[in-house]
Amino acid sequence: MKNLMMMSALGMSIVLGGAVQGMAASGEGKGPRHSFEQLDTNGDGQLTRDEMQAHMKARFDAADTNGDGVMSLEEMQARGQERAAKRAAKMIERLDTDGDGGVSFDEAQARRGGKMFERADTDGDGAISQAEFDTAREKMREMHAKRHGKKSEQNAE
Template sequence: MVALSSAIALTLPMAVAAGPGKHERPSFEQLDINGDGKITQDEMKARGEARFKEADANGDGMLSQDELAAKGSERATKHAAKMIERHDTDGDGQLSQDEMKAGMKGKKGHDRGAKMFEKADTDGDGGISKAEFDAMKEKMGERHGKKHGKKEQ
């Protein structure tokens, strides 16, 4: 248990340096700095420190909002490039609405909007009343609070 806690604590700087949301997961080879076929806690710590230093653009040992935002923007740019690469069927370097829809078919969340609408339309009349809207908003707020360890007040 102590080893697991330590491993989690040592990877925290990597997550912080990557900014909010998901971060790129390093490969085994990237973590096995000395190439001996094993990842040690020291190697995990070194990787986290390196990522932190990379994000610390001004070298002051602190991550500012701008530095965190820059790291997040870097990830978003990479993600956008991958999306275009995967879904740009006509090769124009842009995604049309049709290309986006085609690229999302079969993916988790594809019909998310329709499903959310159906859940909100509790009386099934094909429209969302103010009361249904407010109820869904409250339900989503409660779920969001639980997800992040917060309680609505």
């Protein structure tokens, strides 16, 4: 019974996650897959429960590749892998400054690594003390918690 509940919760998070994300404003890289206008199928300027449920049903049906009305573990895993592959492709596109189709250490470092060190080295002495490290780690946890909710904050401990 616990496994059934876990699979149901995971399946609904896959389906619902995209519906809520789709309601945000469009942006580069991260962000929605659907505009308000796309979700507002009757064009009345308001999203109804029926419109949202229709959207969620379409997402569920797309993930339920064998069409049996039940999302299996394999279907959930395939959906997760598909989403991860899309995120990785976008990341490479963003970081690959020389256009070779991959991200070298230097390209990755230029984007984030140096900035992270500079932020952590608050006294500017070119080294990170234990106190600076602890402060930087706490700031990272706080930023992660803001983006992903309180659960991630608890998991970080």
